[in-house]
Amino acid sequence: MPHSDPSEQELxxxxxxxxxxxSKRRAVFDFDQVEIxxxxxxxxxxxCVQVGNDMDEWRQPRYKxxxxxxxxxxxxxxxxxxxxxxxxxxxxxGAS
Numbered sequence: 001m002p003h004s005d006p007s008e009q010e011l012x013x014x015x016x017x018x019x020x021x022x023s024k025r026r027a028v029f030d031f032d033q034v035e036i037x038x039x040x041x042x043x044x045x046x047x048c049v050q051v052g053n054d055m056d057e058w059r060q061p062r063y064k065x066x067x068x069x070x071x072x073x074x075x076x077x078x079x080x081x082x083x084x085x086x087x088x089x090x091x092x093x094g095a096s
Contacts, residue, residue: 028054034068034088041080048087065089 023043028050036044054060068088070076076084084091 028056028059030059031066033066036068036070036074036076036084038071038074039076041077044076044080045083048083051087063088067092070094 023039039047051063054063066088068084068091070081070084070091070093072094081091081093
């Protein structure tokens with residue numbers, strides 16, 4: 001049986017953290033922080049639109065307090081980084 005790449009899985013546990021691959025799930029869910037490891041501008045912008053349109057009264061106020069880490073390997077445009085900064089509280093670029 002072929003072994004799948006863990007980054008391609010929709011859900012996976014890493015220590016005590018459940019990591020969700022939004023590009024596989026394509027739906028908003030409860031989360032505490034965002035880490036963008038490998039994504040294109042269009043995918044990130046689509047994710048931000050979903051978050052911005054989220055009507056959940058518990059989640060919506062939390063987004064502006066969340067940290068969003070973008071890894072160094074993910075080369076997003078400045079436009080997409082601005083969208084992330086408008087969506088989340090703190091955006092760090094170059095985290096690994």
